[in-house]
Amino acid sequence: MTTNDLQEQLVTYLKDAHALEQNALAQLKTGVETAGSEPLRQVFREHLAETEEHDRLISERLESHAESPSKLKELAQKGGAIVAGLAAKAVPDTTGKLATQAYAFEHAEIASYRMLCVVAQRAGDQQTLEVARRILAQEQQVAHKLDGLLEQVAELDLDPTAPRVRRAAVAGAKFVVYKDEGGKSRWRLVSPNGQITASSGQHFASHYDARRAAEHVKQHAATAEIVED
Numbered sequence: 001m002t003t004n005d006l007q008e009q010l011v012t013y014l015k016d017a018h019a020l021e022q023n024a025l026a027q028l029k030t031g032v033e034t035a036g037s038e039p040l041r042q043v044f045r046e047h048l049a050e051t052e053e054h055d056r057l058i059s060e061r062l063e064s065h066a067e068s069p070s071k072l073k074e075l076a077q078k079g080g081a082i083v084a085g086l087a088a089k090a091v092p093d094t095t096g097k098l099a100t101q102a103y104a105f106e107h108a109e110i111a112s113y114r115m116l117c118v119v120a121q122r123a124g125d126q127q128t129l130e131v132a133r134r135i136l137a138q139e140q141q142v143a144h145k146l147d148g149l150l151e152q153v154a155e156l157d158l159d160p161t162a163p164r165v166r167r168a169a170v171a172g173a174k175f176v177v178y179k180d181e182g183g184k185s186r187w188r189l190v191s192p193n194g195q196i197t198a199s200s201g202q203h204f205a206s207h208y209d210a211r212r213a214a215e216h217v218k219q220h221a222a223t224a225e226i227v228e229d
């Protein structure tokens with residue numbers, strides 16, 4: 001393999017690690033809010049802080065390989081697609097499923113960083129190697145912590161008096177497609193307490209079009225940037 005090929009391969013591995021970290025951030029934030037087990041929430045909380053650091057470190061390594069911040073942002077938005085096979089489409093409805101998802105995800109990160117170590121070493125990129133080793137050690141630690149919690153989480157899921165998954169507000173929210181007073185189709189986002197948190201602002205020719213517009217918003221809202229004008 002030529003030096004150029006190795007560099008290209010290294011950037012590919014870094015991009016995958018970056019996509020995983022972006023996904024991990026979203027999953028951990030949901031986990032902190034929804035897990036019905038305090039020890040599990042604690043693991044998620046601690047690892048969220050670590051993951052923010054991992055995301056920063058990997059972004060820096062990508063930037064050092066001439067990937068611009070704007071390109072990174074674009075990558076982050078595609079991140080969901082890269083790891084789509086791993087990320088659960090729906091928010092888990094039990095703490096057990098949440099723990100299983102986290103356990104699987106940490107092992108995917110471990111695999112990714114173990115391979116990144118090999119590629120960084122072969123490419124002679126000492127800084128990336130050190131970063132990958134450091135992150136790998138933390139991923140292994142958190143996987144070990146989750147490993148130790150699985151049985152008690154399963155017991156908790158069996159206990160009818162134990163708290164269920166505390167659904168995040170967004171998990172219970174609904175996009176409602178409806179006809180307005182003039183008989184035109186619109187959509188609105190209704191939170192679990194019945195409050196309207198967003199609306200289509202315009203009407204559509206059919207329910208089908210309104211639904212498609214709502215789907216478009218749903219797809220892009222999670223990664224949309226908030227800017228001040």
Ligand SMILES: [Fe+2]
Nearest residue numbers: 024106109139
């Ligand atoms: Fe992780």
